[in-house]
Amino acid sequence: DGGITQSPKYLFRKEGQNVTLSCEQNLNHDAMYWYRQDPGQGLRLIYYSQIVNDFQKGDIAEGYSVSREKKESFPLTVTSAQKNPTAFYLCASRSGVIGNQPQHFGDGTRLSIL
């Protein structure tokens, strides 16, 4: 079945540590996205990529980094510079540029601080 796979489902970070969240899609979508969701809040865009080897900052990119070396993969690194990383992280993909295409989401990674 086509879809988006995020791993791990739960992740714990120690102080000063970088951690990487995995996102893989087999939908052959060009665009991929990372969102952060905090309790009672909406989705906030961290980074997005419209094509391989290209990505743009979203609204809250500070303390995060991404890469897009393959169409199927868009990993997110939460760096030690992100002082409040505890949140639910969602990866999504989308096939087209115009607004009539829905986003397809993975089931998220919940990141906590040890």
Place this chain on the structure above:
Amino acid sequence: SQKIEQNSEALNIQEGKTATLTCNYTNYSPAYLQWYRQDPGRGPVFLLLIRENEKEKRKERLKVTFDTTLKQSLFHITASQPADSATYLCALDPMDSSYKLIFGSGTRLLVRP
């Protein structure tokens, strides 16, 4: 400033009633508006899309309206069931060729048996 707003208070209704959720936006002119369902600990799932030239869109027990004059979309679930309990998010395309969607914060729906 540009905003997309949904009622932050949970909507609590009796099974069998119609649930109506509201999405308001300001300073956008979207050609499309989308609705998603999110269950706890899961990613959002796409439900319906409505275009600016469509006043109403239906899918089974779901109905969405889109009023570009009021800058508002309404999402209705008729004959609601406890299984409809979830958070519902609206999203719009800012029409800036960025591939982005702008999401509201969602409204939690609780359907009592």
